Structure formats: structure tokens, C-alpha cells
Amino acid sequence: MTIKTALITGATSGIGKATAQLFAQNNIRLILCGRRSERLSELQKELSKLTDVTTLQFDVRSKNEVFNAIESLPKEFQQIDILINNAGNAHGLSTIQDGSIEDWDAMIDINVKGLLYVSKAVLPQMVERNNGFVVNIGSIAGKEVYPNGNVYCASKFAVNALNKGMRIDLNKHNIRVSAIHPGLVETEFSEVRFKGDTEKANNVYKGFKALQAEDIADIIYFVVSRPYHVNIEDLIVYPTAQASATILNKD
Ligand code: NDP
Numbered sequence: 001m002t003i004k005t006a007l008i009t010g011a012t013s014g015i016g017k018a019t020a021q022l023f024a025q026n027n028i029r030l031i032l033c034g035r036r037s038e039r040l041s042e043l044q045k046e047l048s049k050l051t052d053v054t055t056l057q058f059d060v061r062s063k064n065e066v067f068n069a070i071e072s073l074p075k076e077f078q079q080i081d082i083l084i085n086n087a088g089n090a091h092g093l094s095t096i097q098d099g100s101i102e103d104w105d106a107m108i109d110i111n112v113k114g115l116l117y118v119s120k121a122v123l124p125q126m127v128e129r130n131n132g133f134v135v136n137i138g139s140i141a142g143k144e145v146y147p148n149g150n151v152y153c154a155s156k157f158a159v160n161a162l163n164k165g166m167r168i169d170l171n172k173h174n175i176r177v178s179a180i181h182p183g184l185v186e187t188e189f190s191e192v193r194f195k196g197d198t199e200k201a202n203n204v205y206k207g208f209k210a211l212q213a214e215d216i217a218d219i220i221y222f223v224v225s226r227p228y229h230v231n232i233e234d235l236i237v238y239p240t241a242q243a244s245a246t247i248l249n250k251d
């Protein structure tokens with residue numbers, strides 16, 4: 001593979017961080033994005049031993065921050081070959097009648113609008129070059145609605161729809177578009193969902209072997225390293241103990 005540059009949102013933790021580490025080992029140049037600047041700097045330091053790395057600190061909810069950050073890229077990072085739309089999270093797990101409006105805003109603004117802003121900032125150059133790859137990180141929550149998942153599921157159904165919409169609209173521009181939809185992955189995801197309640201978060205992954213961030217990173221790398229005429233459209237990935245959004249074989 002000729003040397004490529006990837007922009008990864010949500011690179012400070014979990015799936016995004018593991019993807020950055022694997023991409024670096026495979027000589028892909030990196031634009032690491034997230035809000036936590038200390039983590040960005042640490043990861044940059046670690047991965048600069050393997051590849052060229054730059055960082056962008058922005059909140060995907062802010063269109064100004066998104067566009068200003070991407071426009072500020074140094075010349076040698078301005079050509080983005082691979083966009084990994086990964087930043088996202090669940091906020092809360094409640095019935096629709098008990099859900100918090102702030103949580104709803106967060107999920108729609110980050111998981112849906114944030115993904116759109118970043119895509120809007122990056123896609124024109126891919127269209128101009130007739131070349132590029134967008135990988136959208138959806139979820140099993142974007143394929144099946146589960147109890148109390150309501151708005152998080154809606155945000156990931158939107159990602160699923162946007163993934164299909166991007167593929168259709170970018171088809172004549174030779175741009176590959178893929179989605180990966182994981183089941184339960186043991187990351188900081190549940191810490192965020194349960195607002196720092198570590199006990200509740202840890203319980204999610206007890207009694208079975210959850211997917212690890214590295215498992216999803218392996219799959220993302222596999223997808224982006226296929227020959228250019230191969231576009232893996234859509235992948236659902238479960239831990240072996242999981243059979244659907246709600247069926248889990250726990251001890
Ligand atoms: P983590 O919580 O470990 O990582 C989330 C990442 O998103 C962090 O790097 C965080 O960076 C970034 N992020 C969150 N909010 C913002 C924001 N407003 N602006 C910029 N960046 C933001 O979770 P995962 O690695 O598990 O999640 C990655 C993706 O995978 C998400 O889209 C999630 O929905 C999806 N997913 C996760 C599953 C799981 O079970 N873990 C299963 C299916 C899908 P920072 O806080 O520094 O900004």
C-alpha cells in the first residue's frame with residue numbers, strides 16, 4: 001500500500017486509539033483528533049516513533065471548531081486519504097419518558113451532527129481527487145433498537161443511513177464508504193454512558209468475554225487495506241457470547 005494519511009476522530013480512547021496504534025504500525029500517517037489534549041499529546045509521542053503524526057483538538061459538536069481545526073492542518077497533512085468517523089458515545093440508558101434532554105442533545109449532536117461536520121470538512125478534497133475512504137463506526141444499536149436505547153439507537157440508525165447515503169452519493173467519485181457495527185466492546189463507552197459510575201460500567205462487561213478495542217481496530221485495518229476495487233460495505237461484529245443487541249450468554 002502506498003503511504004496514506006488517515007484522520008481518526010475519537011482517537012484518545014477505545015476503538016479510535018487502538019486503530020491509531022495499528023495504523024501507525026502499518027505506516028499510515030495519522031491525524032489524531034479528540035477533546036482531551038493531554039491524551040492526544042501522549043499518543044502522538046508514542047506513535048511518532050512509527051509514523052508521522054499530528055493532532056487536532058476539537059469538539060465535533062462545534063462546526064467552527066471542526067472546520068477551523070481541519071483547515072489548520074500543516075501542508076504535509078492536508079491530503080486525507082482515509083477518514084475514520086469514530087467519535088461518539090451513549091449518554092444515559094433510560095426509557096424515552098424518563099430520558100434527559102441534555103443526553104439526547106449530546107447523542108444527536110456528537111454521533112450524528114459531529115459525524116456530518118467532519119465529513120463535510122473532509123469530503124470535498126476526496127471528491128476533487130476522485131479518491132478516498134470513509135469508515136463510519138456505527139453500532140448494533142444502529143441495526144436493532146433495544147430497551148432504553150431509544151435515542152442512542154436513533155443516532156446510530158442515522159449513522160447507518162448516512163453511511164448508505166454517502167456510498168450512493170460518492171459512488172461516481174470513486175470514494176469507498178464502509179460501516180462497522182460492533183456489539184459490546186470493552187472501552188470507556190459504558191463509563192460515559194453511566195456518567196462515571198464505574199461499578200455500573202464494569203458490570204456491562206462482566207460474565208463474558210467482550211470485544212476489545214483492538215478487535216475492532218483489526219477489522220478497520222482489514223477493511224481499509226483491501227485493494228482499491230474492494231469496498232466492504234457493512235460489517236456487524238459481536239463477541240461470541242452475543243447473539244443480538246439483547247441476547248447475551250453471561251455466566
Ligand atoms: P470511548 O468512550 O472509549 O471513545 C470515544 C471517543 O470519542 C473518545 O476518543 C472521545 O474523545 C471521542 N469523543 C466523544 N465525544 C466527543 C466530542 N464531543 N468531540 C470529539 N470527540 C469526542 O468509546 P468507544 O471507543 O467504544 O467508541 C467509539 C465509537 O464506537 C463510538 O462511535 C461508539 O458509539 C461506537 N461503538 C462502541 C461500542 C462499545 O460497546 N464500546 C459498540 C458499538 C459502537 P474525547 O473525550 O477526548 O473528546
Ligand code: 8X3
Pocket residue numbers: 138139140141149182183184185245
Ligand atoms: C454500543 C453497543 O449494545 O451498548 O453501541 O449499544 S450497545
